[in-house]
Structure formats: C-alpha cells, structure tokens
Amino acid sequence: MIQFEHVTRRYGTKIAVSDLSLEIPSGELFAFLGPNGAGKTTTIKMIVGLLRPSSGTIRLCGHDIAENNSAANRLLGYVPDVPYLYDKLSGVEFLQFIGEMYGLHHRDLKARIGQQIDDFRLHDFVEDLTESYSHGMKQRLAFAAAMLHDPKVLVIDEPMVGLDPRSVRLVKDLLRVKAAAGQTIFMSTHLLSIAEEIADRVGIVAHGQLKFLGTLDELREALSTHETSLEHLYLSFTAGDEDNLPRDRRPSSPRDETYIEGRQP
Amino acid sequence: MSGHAAVTFARVPIAVEAPQLSQSAEANLLWRVRGKMLATTVRQSLETARLRVTLVILLSLLFWYGLFGLFSGGFEFLESTIGDKVTHAQTVQAIYNVFFASLMMMLMFSSAIILYGGLYCSSEAEFLLTTPVRPERIVLHKFQEAIVFSSWGFLLLGSPMLVAHGFQTGAPWYYFALLLPFMAAFIYIPGGIGAVLCMVFVHRLARIRRHFFAGFILLAVVAVVLLCWSLLEKTEANLLTPIWFQEILGRLQFSEHRMLPSWWLSSGLLEAARTDSAGASWAESLLFLSLLISNGLLLRMLVVELGARIYRVSYSELRTDRARRRPSKRFWIDQLVMRCSWLLSPQLRLLIVKDLRLFRRDPVQWSQFIIFFGLLALYFANIRRFSYDVNYTAWVNMISFLNLAVVGLILSTFTTRFIFPMLSLEGRRFWILSMLPVERDSILWGKFVFAAAGSAIPCCLLILLSDAMLSISPLVMAIHQLVCALLCIGLSGIAVGLGAKMPDLREESPSKIAAGFGGTLSLVISAMYIILIVLLTALPTHFYLSALQSDGDPYWVHIWLLAGTASACAVGLFATLVPMAIGLRAFRALEF
Numbered sequence: 001m002i003q004f005e006h007v008t009r010r011y012g013t014k015i016a017v018s019d020l021s022l023e024i025p026s027g028e029l030f031a032f033l034g035p036n037g038a039g040k041t042t043t044i045k046m047i048v049g050l051l052r053p054s055s056g057t058i059r060l061c062g063h064d065i066a067e068n069n070s071a072a073n074r075l076l077g078y079v080p081d082v083p084y085l086y087d088k089l090s091g092v093e094f095l096q097f098i099g100e101m102y103g104l105h106h107r108d109l110k111a112r113i114g115q116q117i118d119d120f121r122l123h124d125f126v127e128d129l130t131e132s133y134s135h136g137m138k139q140r141l142a143f144a145a146a147m148l149h150d151p152k153v154l155v156i157d158e159p160m161v162g163l164d165p166r167s168v169r170l171v172k173d174l175l176r177v178k179a180a181a182g183q184t185i186f187m188s189t190h191l192l193s194i195a196e197e198i199a200d201r202v203g204i205v206a207h208g209q210l211k212f213l214g215t216l217d218e219l220r221e222a223l224s225t226h227e228t229s230l231e232h233l234y235l236s237f238t239a240g241d242e243d244n245l246p247r248d249r250r251p252s253s254p255r256d257e258t259y260i261e262g263r264q265p
Numbered sequence: 266m267s268g269h270a271a272v273t274f275a276r277v278p279i280a281v282e283a284p285q286l287s288q289s290a291e292a293n294l295l296w297r298v299r300g301k302m303l304a305t306t307v308r309q310s311l312e313t314a315r316l317r318v319t320l321v322i323l324l325s326l327l328f329w330y331g332l333f334g335l336f337s338g339g340f341e342f343l344e345s346t347i348g349d350k351v352t353h354a355q356t357v358q359a360i361y362n363v364f365f366a367s368l369m370m371m372l373m374f375s376s377a378i379i380l381y382g383g384l385y386c387s388s389e390a391e392f393l394l395t396t397p398v399r400p401e402r403i404v405l406h407k408f409q410e411a412i413v414f415s416s417w418g419f420l421l422l423g424s425p426m427l428v429a430h431g432f433q434t435g436a437p438w439y440y441f442a443l444l445l446p447f448m449a450a451f452i453y454i455p456g457g458i459g460a461v462l463c464m465v466f467v468h469r470l471a472r473i474r475r476h477f478f479a480g481f482i483l484l485a486v487v488a489v490v491l492l493c494w495s496l497l498e499k500t501e502a503n504l505l506t507p508i509w510f511q512e513i514l515g516r517l518q519f520s521e522h523r524m525l526p527s528w529w530l531s532s533g534l535l536e537a538a539r540t541d542s543a544g545a546s547w548a549e550s551l552l553f554l555s556l557l558i559s560n561g562l563l564l565r566m567l568v569v570e571l572g573a574r575i576y577r578v579s580y581s582e583l584r585t586d587r588a589r590r591r592p593s594k595r596f597w598i599d600q601l602v603m604r605c606s607w608l609l610s611p612q613l614r615l616l617i618v619k620d621l622r623l624f625r626r627d628p629v630q631w632s633q634f635i636i637f638f639g640l641l642a643l644y645f646a647n648i649r650r651f652s653y654d655v656n657y658t659a660w661v662n663m664i665s666f667l668n669l670a671v672v673g674l675i676l677s678t679f680t681t682r683f684i685f686p687m688l689s690l691e692g693r694r695f696w697i698l699s700m701l702p703v704e705r706d707s708i709l710w711g712k713f714v715f716a717a718a719g720s721a722i723p724c725c726l727l728i729l730l731s732d733a734m735l736s737i738s739p740l741v742m743a744i745h746q747l748v749c750a751l752l753c754i755g756l757s758g759i760a761v762g763l764g765a766k767m768p769d770l771r772e773e774s775p776s777k778i779a780a781g782f783g784g785t786l787s788l789v790i791s792a793m794y795i796i797l798i799v800l801l802t803a804l805p806t807h808f809y810l811s812a813l814q815s816d817g818d819p820y821w822v823h824i825w826l827l828a829g830t831a832s833a834c835a836v837g838l839f840a841t842l843v844p845m846a847i848g849l850r851a852f853r854a855l856e857f
C-alpha cells in the first residue's frame with residue numbers, strides 16, 4: 001500500500017505538490033488524473049524515489065521512501081511514460097537483467113520470463129535488440145519487466161501511450177487481475193475512459209492540490225449532477241487550467257477551490 | 266488540499282521484500298550487462314562496418330606513430346641541445362611534471378563534467394534509481410564510464426611520449442611493462458577528485474550553484490593568469506642557453522610539489538627508465554606505483570561513500586532546486602546573425618540561429634570554448650614576455666606556425682566533440698525538421714556555415730593577436746589568416762560531413778557519440794589535415810623569410826611560397842567538399 005502524509009514538493013518557489021495526504025490500500029487500482037503541470041509526474045517521481053518530498057512522508061508498504069529507498073524499490077514495479085531500455089540488449093536479456101536485479105533465482109526467473117512473454121505477447125520480437133522496437137513494443141516490454149518480480153505496488157505513468165487496441169485491452173485486463181490479487185496500482189493517466197473503466201478510485205489534482213478523491217459515483221454525488229461522463233466531471237474540477245480554451249468550449253461549472261473527499265472504499 | 270484537518274495514517278506492518286543482492290552480485294550484474302552491450306556493439310560494427318573499423322584502427326595507429334615520431338624528435342633535440350647531463354635530466358623531469366600536471370587538471374575537469382552528465386542527466390541513471398540497485402553502485406558504474414571517456418585522450422597523447430622516452434634512453438623492459446599500470450593508477454586519482462567535486466558541488470551548493478560556479482571560474486582564471494605571468498616573465502639569459510634552461514626550470518618548480526600525483530607518476534616512470542642502478546630504481550618505481558594505487562583506491566572509497574550518502578539526495582535537489590527558467594525571446598546576437606547572413610536563404614538563416622541558441626544555452630559547450638580559447642588568448646597576449654628575440658626570424662616563424670597548429674588542434678577537439686554529434690542529436694527531433702519546408706541539404710549546409718563561421722571569427726582573431734605580439738610581417742600575417750580560415754572551413758566540413766555519414770541516432774550523450782568510431786575517425790583525419798596544411802605553408806614561409814634575411818630573394822622561393830599556399834587551398838577545398846559530399850549523399854538517403 002501507499003501512504004502520503006502531508007507531502008509537499010517545491011521547485012524553487014513554485015509548489016508542484018501541496019500538502020498531499022492520501023492512502024491507497026492493497027488491492028486498489030487508483031487513477032490519478034489532472035491537467036498538464038498539475039503535479040502528477042512529480043508525485044510519481046516521489047513514489048519511485050527519484051525526488052524527495054520537501055516536507056511530509058511517503059510510505060510504501062510501511063517503508064519510508066526517503067529513509068529506506070532501496071527496500072521500498074524492491075517492492076515496487078514502475079512503468080514510466082517513456083521507458084528506458086538498454087538498446088544493445090535483446091528483450092530477453094533485459095528481462096533477465098531485471099529479474100536478477102530483483103534477486104530472482106535462475107529456475108524461477110526462467111519460468112517468470114516465459115510467463116511475461118506469454119502475457120504480453122512478446123514472442124515475435126523478444127529475441128531482437130530493443131533498439132529495433134517500436135514505442136508500443138518497448139512499452140509492452142517495460143510492463144513485462146515491471147511485473148516480472150510480482151511487485152506489491154505497481155506505479156504506472158500514462159500506461160496506454162503507444163499501445164495498440166489489443167495491447168490496451170490486455171493491459172487493462174491484467175491490471176484488474178493484479179489488483180484483484182492484492183497488488184496496489186497507482187496509475188497516472190490522461191485517458192479518462194481508462195480511469196472510468198478500470199479504476200476503483202480516482203484522484204483529481206490541479207495546481208498541485210488534490211481536488212477530489214473518491215469513486216466515480218461519489219464524484220457525481222459531490223457535484224450534485226446527473227452527468228455520467230467522467231470527462232465532464234473532470235473538466236469541472238480542472239476548469240482553471242483550461243483558460244486557454246475557446247470560451248464556448250470551457251466547462252460550465254464554476255471553479256471549485258475546495259477539496260472534496262469521497263467515501264473511502 | 267487546503268483547509269482541512271491534519272491527516273495521519275495508521276502504520277502498516279512493513280512488508281517483507283526480496284533480499285537485496287550482495288555488493289559483488291550487483292557489481293557482477295552491471296559488468297555482465299555492460300559486457301553484453303559491448304560485445305553486441307563490436308559484433309554489429311564488425312558485421313556492418315568492417316572497412317570503417319579497419320580504417321579507424323589504422324588511422325589511430327598512424328596518429329599514434331606520428332606523435333611517437335614527434336616526441337622522439339623532441340627528446341633527441343633536447344639531448345643534442347643540452348650538453349650538461351644534469352640539466353638534461355632536470356629538463357626531462359620538468360617536461361614530465363608539467364605535462365602530467367596539466368593533464369591531471371584536464372582529467373579532473375573532464376571526468377567531473379562527464380560524471381555530472383552520467384549521474385544527473387542520463388536516462389540510465391534515472392532508470393537505475395527506480396530499481397533496487399544501491400546508489401553507490403550507480404555512482405561507481407557511472408564513475409567507471411567517466412574514467413574511460415575522459416582518459417582515452419590521455420592514453421593517446423601520453424603513451425607515445427612515454428614509449429619514445431623509453432626508447433630514447435634505452436630503458437629496461439620493466440619500464441615498458443609498468444607504463445600501463447602507472448597510467449591506469451594515475452587516471453583514477455584526478456578522476457576520483459573530479460567525481461568527489463562533482464557530487465559535493467551538486468549536493469552542498471545546489472542553491473548557490475551559479476554564484477559559486479562564477480566565483481570558482483573567476484578564481485581559476487586569476488590563478489592561471491598569475492601562473493602564466495610568473496612563468497612568462499622575461500628572462501635575462503639568452504635563448505636556449507644552460508642559464509636560460511635553469512631559469513625556466515626554476516619557474517616550473519610548482520609542478521614538482523611532492524604532494525602532486527603527477528609528480529609521483531613522472532618520478533616513478535623516470536626511476537623505472539634509469540639504467541644506472543637497476544635494482545634500486547626498480548624498487549623506487551614500485552614505491553611510486555604503490556603510492557598512486559593506494560591513493561586511487563582511497564579516492565574510490567570516498568566516491569563510493571559519498572555515492573551512498575548524498576547521490577540520491579543531490580539528484581532530487583538538482584531536479585527541484587529552481588523553477589524552469591524562461592530564456593529571453595530575442596537576443597542581440599541572433600538578430601546580428603540574421604542581418605549578417607542576408608545572402609543565405611531565410612530557412613538556412615533560421616537553422617543557423619537555432620544552432621546558435623542551442624550552443625548558447627548549453628553551458629558545457631560555451632564554458633569549454635571560453636576556457637580553452639581564453640587560455641590561448643592569455644598565452645598569445647603574453648607571448649612577448651618570453652625571452653624570444655623577435656629578430657630571430659626562424660624561431661618567430663616556427664612559434665607563429667606552432668600557434669596556428671595549436672589553435673587548429675584545439676578547434677579539432679571542439680569540432681569532434683560538439684559539431685560531429687550535432688546531426689546525430691537531431692535524430693530524435695528530426696520530425697520537426699522534416700516537417701519544415703527545408704531541403705535536407707540545407708540542414709547540413711546550415712550546420713556547416715554555423716560551425717565554420719562560428720569557429721573562424723575567434724580563431725582568426727586569436728591568430729591575429731599572436732601575429733601582432735610576434736611582430737610578424739603583413740605578408741606572413743595574411744598567409745596565417747588564410748591558413749586559419751582554411752583550417753576552420755576544412756575542420757567544419759570534416760566534422761559535419763562525417764557526422765552525417767556516420768550518425769548515431771539513438772545515442773543521447775554527445776561525448777559518447779564523439780568517442781565512437783565516427784568521432785575518432787573525425788579527430789584523426791582532422792589532426793592529419795591540420796598537420797598537412799600547416800606544413801604546406803610553414804616550410805615555404807620559413808625558407809622565404811630565411812632568404813629575405815640573408816639578403817637573397819631567389820625566384821624559386823616565391824614560387825614555392827605560392828605553390829605551398831595554392832596546395833594548402835586545394836587541400837582545404839578537398840577536405841571540405843569531399844566529406845560534405847559524402848555526408849550530403851548519406852544524409853539524403855538516411856531514414857529516421
């Protein structure tokens with residue numbers, strides 16, 4: 001599970017994430033939504049240990065990430081929006097490298113690699129050097145690598161970018177299966193339909209502040225609206241960020257500056 | 266999340282994670298991956314570019330052999346010029362001390378700069394930081410890379426000199442056997458100091474980094490100015506006399522400080538080269554080697570310790586220490602370039618201004634440019650403080666052409682390091698250029714014009730300064746300006762043309778692109794081009810001036826001078842057009 005306790009991250013004088021408190025329990029698929037520059041990537045970089053909070057604490061399965069990053073990372077799988085792969089390694093060699101780094105033993109590792117190749121349909125290209133992969137292939141390999149050691153927490157930044165429709169379906173199903181099996185999944189996305197379809201809870205962030213936290217039903221309830229589309233609800237919460245939209249395309253509801261917390265699942 | 270009560274969560278039991286790899290297993294894993302990647306790269310190169318590999322190896326060997334010949338000649342010259350054995354030995358020791366002290370400083374800065382890129386700007390470091398790999402292992406991994414990338418030039422320059430000295434003095438076999446261990450042990454020390462400085466600098470001084478950096482540069486410049494001032498102070502003695510040598514040696518005493526690793530290196534090697542007391546000198550040499558190794562290992566430990574303690578924190582600090590800077594939209598130099606290049610097409614002018622902006626906003630590029638050319642300007646401005654008799658025509662002519670060659674050689678490192686990778690670095694953003702209504706040829710010509718014009722202005726001014734300080738005649742001055750322009754144009758053509766012929770579109774790091782086969786080939790060809798052009802013009806000028814001094818003015822000297830200059834122009838034209846034609850053809854066919 002992931003716990004944020006009053007987490008703030010500043011870039012000089014600019015506050016990227018402001019006093020974020022949030023708990024994502026085991027087995028939950030959490031979607032983190034927000035416009036560009038809202039603080040999503042900063043939050044993800046703090047979870048995976050690339051950035052440290054200016055104040056506050058992030059715990060991953062009980063480990064304070066700032067204090068014990070290495071232990072926290074062993075429980076974590078991370079899929080960035082632009083995955084890094086060693087271009088002079090083949091897909092199999094990359095998976096072997098990741099597996100060994102997480103301390104998987106030879107026989108177990110071989111079986112797990114085989115499983116990931118099946119799950120993500122990597123057969124056709126897994127023996128080729130990764131330098132020849134398309135973005136979608138790289139993304140699938142990155143998913144396979146992140147899930148290879150069966151992490152307790154999976155953090156994904158824009159999971160569906162570059163994936164073909166079949167792969168999107170595959171990833172969506174797999175994420176649901178993993179969440180059902182007890183894995184905590186923290187997913188940042190711009191694709192509202194994905195969040196709508198598979199997320200247990202959503203968090204909407206704007207200007208570094210958590211504007212909403214809850215289920216989709218709770219979101220509708222909080223806004224007292226009969227709108228069924230997450231897109232419309234999302235636009236209501238992030239209205240201030242779309243000031244550059246044409247007047248007739250801006251959301252109708254007034255900008256809500258208050259934090260609204262939905263029911264905890 | 267404003268205006269709501271403080272939130273505190275119940276502590277959850279700490280999950281049991283997979284056991285962490287041991288230090289040695291972690292190291293083995295990263296070495297294995299590196300080995301696999303290297304093997305793949307070598308295999309690919311041998312399969313697809315055997316001719317290129319062979320050519321690069323042969324040219325590198327030729328370059329090495331050329332340097333070896335140069336150093337052998339230099340040592341022979343010293344032996345014949347300085348009759349006194351003690352003075353000769355002191356002179357060789359002084360040359361070693363100064364040579365290695367200078368290289369030590371360069372290694373320290375280059376490894377610090379390369380490590381900074383590897384630790385704080387590379388995608389691999391970012392990836393590894395999200396894995397269970399210990400931060401100190403990442404630091405060590407990148408430190409080893411920085412050592413390799415910063416020291417290949419040292420090996421290429423240092424080894425021919427050391428081998429030449431060994432042959433010239435008839436050194437015993439163990440002198441040659443110890444060369445590599447000595448050099449490897451030495452490299453670790455400036456590399457380690459650079460690594461420590463790099464991490465401490467980023468960690469402790471993140472907030473005042475720019476101010477500190479400016480102060481540091483200022484102090485360094487002041488120190489170098491004072492040093493040059495004391496070194497170049499006019500001597501009372503006549504040139505190349507034993508007293509002159511003694512005076513110069515006295516001024517170079519700073520490089521003999523017993524705490525300098527460069528002194529340990531030169532002393533250890535000179536001890537090993539001695540033939541008079543083999544047993545004692547062998548033991549003494551090993552003592553110096555042990556000193557280098559133990560200090561290298563100590564610095565390695567310090568790098569590892571700092572990596573464990575501050576790398577992760579400093580990485581985060583660096584990434585978050587300030588908000589994004591917004592560069593000014595218009596800058597006077599852009600407008601000046603746009604106005605001055607009115608003859609070129611608007612697209613070509615825009616491309617040149619774009620490259621100029623990228624150069625200006627990359628401190629690694631402009632800071633190295635300013636440091637090296639600034640030091641050269643300082644040297645040229647003080648050139649008369651040497652005890653040269655400016656009436657000694659042959660000597661002045663030699664110095665002026667050597668200055669020209671030095672400017673060319675420094676420029677060639679810049680064209681290889683920064684111009685050669687330019688096209689490779691466009692690979693990831695080529696879609697932008699390909700969407701523009703610009704011919705591919707224009708892109709390449711734009712880079713050529715940018716490189717040639719950008720280098721010709723400072724280089725020609727430097728040579729003008731050198732010539733003015735040496736009171737060179739207007740005719741020779743004109744020849745120097747022509748040669749300098751030929752060097753700038755030819756070196757730009759070689760770097761841009763070969764950069765287009767041998768791009769590495771996947772590599773993000775310009776230093777890695779420059780250190781590849783293409784970069785090495787570009788550097789070797791550039792060096793050969795400089796030597797050829799300078800020789801073609803320097804020799805006829807020398808004989809022309811000698812003839813003038815001896816009151817003779819035979820017609821053949823004029824013809825030779827004319828022929829040499831014309832040949833240099835022809836070689837310059839060839840060195841510009843042929844690589845550009847090869848590059849243009851390859852670039853037109855390139856698929857992104």
